[in-house]
Amino acid sequence: MDETTSLAPDDLVRRHVQSGRSLVAVLHAIQDEVGFVPPAVVTPLSRALNLSRAEVHGVLTYYHHFRTSPAAPVTVQLCRAEACRSMGTEALAQHMEARTGCRFDQGHDAGHHGTVALESVYCLGQCALSPAMTVNGTLYAKVTPQKFDTILAAATEAAESEAKDETTTHTKEPA
Structure with a gap:
């Protein structure tokens, strides 16, 4: 197994x-x-x-989509295609790296070393609403640095809560 x-x-x-x-x-x-x-x-x-x-x-x-190790608890995929680039996605990417301490596309399939992983993608189909990103598969549009910070805080809190719940579930004594 x-x-x-x-x-x-x-x-x-x-x-x-x-x-x-x-x-x-x-x-x-x-x-x-x-x-x-x-x-x-x-x-x-x-x-x-x-x-x-x-x-x-x-x-x-x-294929970049496939991974051979578990994803980070918070996986952020940022569109870096032309429409999003024209709307400031590269400045947003720099903000994301500074905010998380992660670099884009580092550790993809090499295992993650923390709570957050940043991944580049090249079109989320939201060109008219760029910049666009997903966090754990949930799509967000018109992302600003402030909006990213809010979404990241909520996703990180949810991941930490889920990890705590998993630990509690696995360590409970049988009744």
Whole structure:
């Protein structure tokens, strides 16, 4: 069993490989269920889809969307495409780095070292409302440094509360 998931890699693969389903679709399904694609699924996935391990690994590492380790408790994705750039996203990115002490795209798939991770994306479909970002998958538009600070504070507080609840749940004595 993979140490970071409750399912064995072979079980994850069996759950998601279906006739006619592409490798990319299977990788998305696994990441949707677990939150990332554990590296231990590469070999069983290659067997199930009759692909080489190199082909599976190549697809997994080529697409920026896939991660092979758990995401940070607060993951901020900032659009850095042209429309957002024209509306000040680069100044916002500098503010975000200064505010969080993180750098963009550092640690993606190398594991996170704190509560927050900053990731660049290149279009969130909110060009008329730029700059745009997501925080843990929730979309925000017309983001200013002040709006970012407020959203970050709420997301960080929620992540810390969730972590505290998880710790409490795991350390409770049976009744």
